[in-house]
Amino acid sequence: MSNSRIIFILAFIVIIGGGFILFPKATHHGEHASDTVSVVTTLFPLYDMAREIGGDYANATLLLPPGMSPHSYEPTPSDMLAIADADIFVYTGPFMEPWVEDILAGMDTGSMIIVDASAHADIHTEEEHADEADDHDHETGDPHIWLSPHNARIIAHDIGAALVQSLSQYTSDIENARDTYVATLDTIFEAYDTGLAQCETRTLVYGGHYAFGYIAEAFDLEYIAAQGYSPNAEPSAQDLATLSDIIERESATAIFTSELESPIIAETLARETGVNVLLLNPAGNIGKDAHDAGITFIDILKSNLTALHEGLRCE
Ligand SMILES: [Zn+2]
Structure with a gap:
């Protein structure tokens, strides 16, 4: 273990203990014209956009290990080393990664380009979308900003801009890749518009946390989630009874859940309501299988559309 690594880890311990010392300056690749830049990202959509738009010029890293919920993630000492050594660091925003501000404040970020993906995004606040199944505090924004078509385009542009800033000699290649990516997003969201235009129910009942509010708003669905913005909340028996009533009232034939979420709520309600x-x-x-299969954010958007089309009984 090198001395600088030991200093980093000591710095981590001091920060976690409530203290504050500066991280030593990391070696930056971005100070000289270089053919590649390192892009460290916190969440999957940011990682996927960085690798798609950066192509061969970007060495993209995803900090979240496969299968871990973004809501339970905290950076490890080696993640902090990776951030300190990045040319470009992309995170979702203060609602998803409240730890970022403190970590960056304790780091000599030097020439690092820092992208807060929420900086230009439209963010839903809790008050706007409080629903009957949602009884927790009303102070946070919905961090799942990448699921908004509008925000997804903005994030792609912001990541593209950071790459151009870092790799100005490849501006036209990067801008072309960004335009191709945004055009792909446009195509898939047009497919949502068409595919979700005529459905027997427009109520999306989800047995997990409030993750699909942006999709619901963009495509005129009503979204009912068993939990709030973070999957840690435990819904009460009353919450479940309310969801069960909604399923019956809306003649829903499906309840949705996700791979990284506990299926218990969805399975319980499915058993009860058929x-x-x-x-x-x-x-x-x-998850790990999807990771190994090289799945992309666009692939996920497509499979979500297929599931919604089936579950909402759309034409
Ligand atoms: Zn979430």
């Missing part, structure tokens, strides 16, 4: 369980993916992270 509906099917279908999988949606909030896309903040992917």
